[in-house]
Amino acid sequence: MSLTEKVDKRAHILAVAEQLFADKGFDGTSVRDIAQLANVNLAMISYYFGSKEKLLEALIEDRAGYTLGIIEELAKNQTLTPWDKIDKLVDFYVERIFNNFRFHCIMSQQYNHARSPEIKELIINIKMRNLEQIKKVIADGQKKKIFCKVDIELTMASVFGTLTHITNSKSLYCRLMKVDETDDLTYRKKIAPRLKTHLKQMMRAHLDFKNEE
Amino acid sequence: MSLTEKVDKRAHILAVAEQLFADKGFDGTSVRDIAQLANVNLAMISYYFGSKEKLLEALIEDRAGYTLGIIEELAKNQTLTPWDKIDKLVDFYVERIFNNFRFHCIMSQQYNHARSPEIKELIINIKMRNLEQIKKVIADGQKKKIFCKVDIELTMASVFGTLTHITNSKSLYCRLMKVDETDDLTYRKKIAPRLKTHLKQMMRAHLDFKNEE
DNA sequence: CCCAAAATTAAACAAACGTTTAAATTAAAC
DNA sequence: GTTTAATTTAAACGTTTGTTTAATTTTGGG
Numbered sequence: 001m002s003l004t005e006k007v008d009k010r011a012h013i014l015a016v017a018e019q020l021f022a023d024k025g026f027d028g029t030s031v032r033d034i035a036q037l038a039n040v041n042l043a044m045i046s047y048y049f050g051s052k053e054k055l056l057e058a059l060i061e062d063r064a065g066y067t068l069g070i071i072e073e074l075a076k077n078q079t080l081t082p083w084d085k086i087d088k089l090v091d092f093y094v095e096r097i098f099n100n101f102r103f104h105c106i107m108s109q110q111y112n113h114a115r116s117p118e119i120k121e122l123i124i125n126i127k128m129r130n131l132e133q134i135k136k137v138i139a140d141g142q143k144k145k146i147f148c149k150v151d152i153e154l155t156m157a158s159v160f161g162t163l164t165h166i167t168n169s170k171s172l173y174c175r176l177m178k179v180d181e182t183d184d185l186t187y188r189k190k191i192a193p194r195l196k197t198h199l200k201q202m203m204r205a206h207l208d209f210k211n212e213e
Numbered sequence: 214m215s216l217t218e219k220v221d222k223r224a225h226i227l228a229v230a231e232q233l234f235a236d237k238g239f240d241g242t243s244v245r246d247i248a249q250l251a252n253v254n255l256a257m258i259s260y261y262f263g264s265k266e267k268l269l270e271a272l273i274e275d276r277a278g279y280t281l282g283i284i285e286e287l288a289k290n291q292t293l294t295p296w297d298k299i300d301k302l303v304d305f306y307v308e309r310i311f312n313n314f315r316f317h318c319i320m321s322q323q324y325n326h327a328r329s330p331e332i333k334e335l336i337i338n339i340k341m342r343n344l345e346q347i348k349k350v351i352a353d354g355q356k357k358k359i360f361c362k363v364d365i366e367l368t369m370a371s372v373f374g375t376l377t378h379i380t381n382s383k384s385l386y387c388r389l390m391k392v393d394e395t396d397d398l399t400y401r402k403k404i405a406p407r408l409k410t411h412l413k414q415m416m417r418a419h420l421d422f423k424n425e426e
Numbered sequence: 427c428c429c430a431a432a433a434t435t436a437a438a439c440a441a442a443c444g445t446t447t448a449a450a451t452t453a454a455a456c
Numbered sequence: 457g458t459t460t461a462a463t464t465t466a467a468a469c470g471t472t473t474g475t476t477t478a479a480t481t482t483t484g485g486g
Binding site: 112150163169177197 | 238322376
């Protein structure tokens, strides 16, 4: 078996595990479930990852590396106005959460019920670094008298809370907004632009320096 | 054993289960964990509730009945202005989420990874009825030209998302806001007022009819 | 006091769990 | 082609799981 096939097999197990963990939860998924759906022998999971928990760690580390670089670059960009940065952040995170909603499910789930403190710490550190960059963007806008005084931490919580809430309560909001929840693609086509518009509009009103006068 | 003691025992098991389900998740909690912490015999849980899953249903039904009445009353109140209603809703839900954060954890958890469709339906129905009342409040404010045109569903998602996110990501935001997370009482004393102020401020800017002119 | 119903118990149940083993197969190196 | 290492397999490991059993204790009404 070639190296690429070996990598593919590992990646395949990760992908299957991601799907099952997101659907049924970490504790609700057995290694047998993963092995069966991935069409690999049960023992291969221990062979590749060591344990079910290590498999989860591998999954998190594999998926989480991507975001930080982009946000850091945006934060220190000197040519964009603070308003532009807010818009770009909204666009980026809306796209990201639709592209990675399974992984996002696992993150929220593990954040609350992580079996090991290591995994919880891992997740907190990943999120902290992202939040600190966004904090910079808002604080910069305030210093330039473009944004008004707001509770920065809770403002971030509102943006991410909205995204997380829509993702995690999909069925509920599908029913409320009368969108067909079985068709993933049209759901995304309808909701993603709406989410972007809403968040930008809300942040524009919320952060506007005029509020301070 | 008197009737009140019998009720207390059932309620005691529910309370212990609530704590454990919130801490470790439904699948992460065994009936033996519950029995041990509640100081009752293992078989008593089947005796009282039938099964672990029925115990969860009993817990949800027991805890969820309270909110709806209050919100309905507020929605149809004729003497309050739409702005007053928003403020009251914010105050109510902030208090509620701090008083019932364990139960809230279980609800988000089960919403995403409910083993049985019945439990998921149960939760969706409970939440739907509440959201429909709040929708009325916002739509009424719009009709009266007090609130501007906003995406009502996503506006609600932002309010509940903020609350849920702060609750579910407690450690993260404690670290970010430099609040001691081990002391529940001072955490609440610090965060609850801040949350109320932030949400009211944000909704005031977001819903203001001036945005439309 | 007695007796039927309710409550409680310890023990056992089969099934599912994560993990390990040791043998078999495949791949790569020389 | 032989040998060594890496991979894959089926089977079994000991626990833990949710639930049930059957015996025992407690309860409350007549």
